[in-house]
Amino acid sequence: MNFSYSLLFFVVLFIGKSSFAQQEISGLVTDKKKQPISGANIYLKGTYDGAISDENGHFNFTSEKTGTQTLVISFLSFETKEISGEINSFKNLQIQLSEKFDALEAVVINAGNFEAGTTSEASVLKPLDIVTTAGSVGNIITALETLPGTQSVGEDGRLFVRGGDASETQTFVDGLRVGQPYNASVRNIPSRGRFSPYLFKGMSFSTGGYSAEYGNALSSVLVMDTQDEAEEDNTELSFMSLGLGIGKTKNWEKSSITLNASYANLGPYQSLIDQNITFHKPFQSIAGEAVFRNQFENGLLKVYTAYDHSSFNVEQPIYGSTQTVDLKNNNFYMNSSYVHSLGNKWHLFGGISYGNSKNDINLFAEEGEEMIDDTENSFHLKTKLSKRFTDKIKLNFGAEYFNTNFKQSYQSEAIEFKPNYTSGLFSVFTETNIFFSQNLAAKVGLRATQDALLDEVFVSPRLSLAYKIDENQQISTAFGNFRQQPTQDYLKFDQDLIQQKATHYILNYQYSKASTTLKAEAYFKEYRDLLTYTGDEITYDSNFANNGSGYAKGIDIFWRDGHFKNLDYWISYSFIDSERKYQNYPEQVTPNFIANHNLSVVSKYWIQSLRSQAGLTYNFNSGRPYNNPNSSQFMASKSKSYHSLNFNWAYLLNKQQILFVSVSNVLGTQNIFGYEYSNTPNAAGNYTARAIRPAADRFFFVGFFWTISDNKNRNQLDQL
Amino acid sequence: MKTIIILFLLTVSEVISAQNYEEAMQKAMQTWQEGNVETASAIFERVAAVEQENWLPDYYLGLVNTTAAFSTKDKKVLEVQLKKAETALQSALLKTEENAELLVLEALIYTVKITQNPMVNGQKYMPKVSEIYAKAEKLEPKNPRVKFEKAQFELGGAKFFGSDLTPICKEIEASIVLFDEFENDTPFYPNWGKDQAVEALKSCKN
Numbered sequence: 039m040n041f042s043y044s045l046l047f048f049v050v051l052f053i054g055k056s057s058f059a060q061q062e063i064s065g066l067v068t069d070k071k072k073q074p075i076s077g078a079n080i081y082l083k084g085t086y087d088g089a090i091s092d093e094n095g096h097f098n099f100t101s102e103k104t105g106t107q108t109l110v111i112s113f114l115s116f117e118t119k120e121i122s123g124e125i126n127s128f129k130n131l132q133i134q135l136s137e138k139f140d141a142l143e144a145v146v147i148n149a150g151n152f153e154a155g156t157t158s159e160a161s162v163l164k165p166l167d168i169v170t171t172a173g174s175v176g177n178i179i180t181a182l183e184t185l186p187g188t189q190s191v192g193e194d195g196r197l198f199v200r201g202g203d204a205s206e207t208q209t210f211v212d213g214l215r216v217g218q219p220y221n222a223s224v225r226n227i228p229s230r231g232r233f234s235p236y237l238f239k240g241m242s243f244s245t246g247g248y249s250a251e252y253g254n255a256l257s258s259v260l261v262m263d264t265q266d267e268a269e270e271d272n273t274e275l276s277f278m279s280l281g282l283g284i285g286k287t288k289n290w291e292k293s294s295i296t297l298n299a300s301y302a303n304l305g306p307y308q309s310l311i312d313q314n315i316t317f318h319k320p321f322q323s324i325a326g327e328a329v330f331r332n333q334f335e336n337g338l339l340k341v342y343t344a345y346d347h348s349s350f351n352v353e354q355p356i357y358g359s360t361q362t363v364d365l366k367n368n369n370f371y372m373n374s375s376y377v378h379s380l381g382n383k384w385h386l387f388g389g390i391s392y393g394n395s396k397n398d399i400n401l402f403a404e405e406g407e408e409m410i411d412d413t414e415n416s417f418h419l420k421t422k423l424s425k426r427f428t429d430k431i432k433l434n435f436g437a438e439y440f441n442t443n444f445k446q447s448y449q450s451e452a453i454e455f456k457p458n459y460t461s462g463l464f465s466v467f468t469e470t471n472i473f474f475s476q477n478l479a480a481k482v483g484l485r486a487t488q489d490a491l492l493d494e495v496f497v498s499p500r501l502s503l504a505y506k507i508d509e510n511q512q513i514s515t516a517f518g519n520f521r522q523q524p525t526q527d528y529l530k531f532d533q534d535l536i537q538q539k540a541t542h543y544i545l546n547y548q549y550s551k552a553s554t555t556l557k558a559e560a561y562f563k564e565y566r567d568l569l570t571y572t573g574d575e576i577t578y579d580s581n582f583a584n585n586g587s588g589y590a591k592g593i594d595i596f597w598r599d600g601h602f603k604n605l606d607y608w609i610s611y612s613f614i615d616s617e618r619k620y621q622n623y624p625e626q627v628t629p630n631f632i633a634n635h636n637l638s639v640v641s642k643y644w645i646q647s648l649r650s651q652a653g654l655t656y657n658f659n660s661g662r663p664y665n666n667p668n669s670s671q672f673m674a675s676k677s678k679s680y681h682s683l684n685f686n687w688a689y690l691l692n693k694q695q696i697l698f699v700s701v702s703n704v705l706g707t708q709n710i711f712g713y714e715y716s717n718t719p720n721a722a723g724n725y726t727a728r729a730i731r732p733a734a735d736r737f738f739f740v741g742f743f744w745t746i747s748d749n750k751n752r753n754q755l756d757q758l
Numbered sequence: 759m760k761t762i763i764i765l766f767l768l769t770v771s772e773v774i775s776a777q778n779y780e781e782a783m784q785k786a787m788q789t790w791q792e793g794n795v796e797t798a799s800a801i802f803e804r805v806a807a808v809e810q811e812n813w814l815p816d817y818y819l820g821l822v823n824t825t826a827a828f829s830t831k832d833k834k835v836l837e838v839q840l841k842k843a844e845t846a847l848q849s850a851l852l853k854t855e856e857n858a859e860l861l862v863l864e865a866l867i868y869t870v871k872i873t874q875n876p877m878v879n880g881q882k883y884m885p886k887v888s889e890i891y892a893k894a895e896k897l898e899p900k901n902p903r904v905k906f907e908k909a910q911f912e913l914g915g916a917k918f919f920g921s922d923l924t925p926i927c928k929e930i931e932a933s934i935v936l937f938d939e940f941e942n943d944t945p946f947y948p949n950w951g952k953d954q955a956v957e958a959l960k961s962c963k964n
Binding site: 081083085086089090270690 | 781838841889
């Protein structure tokens with residue numbers, strides 16, 4: 039026993055002794071450009087022995103280990119390096135680390151694209167910005183009109199992008215098309231976006247050159263993604279000068295449901311504030327929506343349904359006389375999508391959307407009564423597979439089917455007809471994103487479509503490239519062919535037409551540093567096969583053809599800066615030169631929705647002492663063309679320029695109650711969008727003019743929002 | 759005989775390794791206390807790389823970087839610290855079940871983000887942080903750090919809205935009692951926060 043003890047003692051001593059043999063390990067850590075890296079962690083694998091490199095990249099430490107060891111050199115955004123060898127050879131090492139590929143730091147393909155996202159550095163707008171922009175009053179479209187590349191057309195209210203008219207933009211929610219993204223309206227009364235911004239976690243607004251995943255849009259796509267999960271259980275009440283709203287959210291372990299209902303009536307408001315337009319019955323709407331989300335083990339299901347009924351009755355001057363328009367609209371929309379992770383970085387998306395819109399319009403004029411009833415049913419079915427092969431290569435491919443059925447019944451004392459059509463568009467698409475390096479990336483896409491109604495098959499290529507010049511600057515380009523079916527105004531009378539075409543060329547420069555972003559984009563766009571018709575307006579006996587063409591070119595500039603404490607602002611400026619021959623234009627001219635210069639300045643200021651956010655937005659556009667039949671030249675007159683200064687104030691009474699006040703066109707500038715003329719000349723031989731003006735010069739909004747929830751930290755500030 | 763020797767050797771080497779772990783952790787803690795965040799972080803990182811079953815080195819790696827990030831002005835350094843903290847938290851969660859200490863760390867990481875950019879991150883992460891504390895409280899209702907950090911977080915919001923601070927101060931007071939009662943035998947188990955709570959209570963009463 040004694041012997042064994044002394045043996046053990048000896049062994050222990052031996053172990054202890056050997057550990058006193060210290061080895062020095064030293065070296066220098068640099069990047070590929072021989073610049074020293076400080077703060078790298080250098081250690082022997084499986085031990086605690088190590089050091090960090092100093093500001094010159096040097097390191098040294100000692101270890102009691104012997105024999106073959108592995109030295110690990112790790113530093114955050116660099117690939118970890120391991121060196122194996124005899125420990126006594128780890129002296130004066132020269133270690134070069136190569137940069138890790140980091141998708142967040144890499145170049146971004148963003149020509150033509152504006153993101154309003156949550157995490158992406160490429161996003162120029164945060165979701166909150168949409169709702170806190172003065173003048174928007176919760177309308178997504180108005181907020182988007184403060185971005186360059188858009189035209190604000192006050193009498194229409196819809197999105198006009200880079201020389202394209204309102205029909206050239208398609209709206210998608212969770213990848214699925216929205217048939218009727220705007221509220222129903224009649225001429226010269228602006229429509230609003232149908233969706234409330236609260237629903238979405240992010241938006242991507244493309245002013246051109248967009249992905250092959252999206253089609254049937256000549257100019258632009260607006261892609262909005264709904265929230266993946268509800269925040270928490272609560273009840274939200276809104277009391278507004280225009281109506282009332284109630285919302286309820288309930289969460290379970292894996293699922294959640296949100297229900298909203300609202301009622302709007304402009305009557306009380308219009309009786310207080312003088313209107314330029316006479317409403318016999320005010321705008322009224324009753325709407326309900328439901329959102330259901332369910333998280334599965336490897337998937338996420340989202341179902342959104344909405345229904346609304348709206349109506350109004352308005353007296354409008356038209357062609358020198360007046361007519362009364364009575365409109366009733368019923369709209370149902372359902373959108374359901376499912377994303378499943380198949381493992382091995384494969385993702386499957388499947389979705390369906392269905393829209394049903396019914397309009398019941400009655401026109402009463404001196405010449406008699408007209409009754410127009412129309413029904414549109416639109417389906418969109420889509421499936422998509424995506425696979426990330428490495429950090430650098432991603433592939434998307436899929437197929438989709440659009441089905442639209444349109445029926446109209448037109449009745450007047452003189453005539454009755456019932457135009458209708460059913461259109462089916464089947465498309466397949468594929469797109470690859472490749473990062474050649476951290477600084478160079480490409481996106482190559484192809485889209486093939488079969489149009490059953492117009493009996494056409496075609497392929498549209500899309501291509502984007504981006505190059506990062508340095509840490510703060512990058513350039514990108516995009517090219518693509520885009521097609522779109524003629525709108526229902528044409529298709530209901532004539533199906534012997536072909537798809538309209540546009541080609542986009544875009545060059546983009548972006549500078550971003552900390553909270554400053556400068557984005558400048560030049561583009562050229564060519565239109566072919568635009569729709570034309572004969573006669574004063576579209577009727578069943580017009581002659582239709584694809585004889586139109588045109589171009590748009592311009593520069594868009596966006597600047598946003600967050601350097602000032604509590605102040606946030608952005609400036610957009612667009613210059614556009616665009617002409618087209620389409621509709622019943624006798625020649626190629628600049629159309630009436632184009633203003634050559636557009637400027638928006640948006641600012642938001644947080645006043646801590648008042649617990650308030652104040653916002654000011656200024657919009658300017660130069661005059662737009664209109665046609666004066668008293669002049670021999672077509673579309674040669676120009677309206678005066680447009681100015682509007684908008685103001686809003688959000689005051690947090692306490693954590694759960696917010697008071698919100700907004701005034702559009704504070705200065706009361708008398709804006710004129712253009713002129714309409716009588717159909718026939720008067721006794722003096724002149725056509726008499728009528729100015730097209732907003733319904734009221736100023737618009738006031740007051741709202742009180744109240745959130746009742748278990749969690750006292752939440753309020754509706756994000757809902758304003 | 760041989761078995762005994764081998765067994766003994768094993769025990770000895772285990773003792774040595776345990777000593778090494780303790781020494782390394784001790785050294786890291788000391789370095790941290792001396793204010794050398796970068797070195798402390800590097801030591802915790804090395805220990806975490808060796809300790810495949812022990813979440814504590816990862817926890818401290820995350821905590822060192824998170825607490826440092828609260829006062830970091832340089833945006834680049836801040837990004838590095840946040841990234842280290844987030845990676846460490848994820849690594850810790852691979853080694854153990856979710857626990858209150860790790861939830862507090864997660865909440866603190868989000869709080870850094872909120873304080874660094876309140877305009878953008880405030881509305882995004884405020885509900886998230888509340889949710890995390892609620893979860894932690896459910897998991898370990900007696901954990902003093904949960905109680906204190908939760909109250910501390912609510913204090914900011916209450917000051918902002920000018921509402922009554924009394925109930926929050928009471929929570930901080932209650933956390934001090936929990937700090938005194940808190941016990942865990944695991945070496946290096948989180949045991950910080952009492953000093954801050956005492957300080958916070960002082961300023962709370964003013």
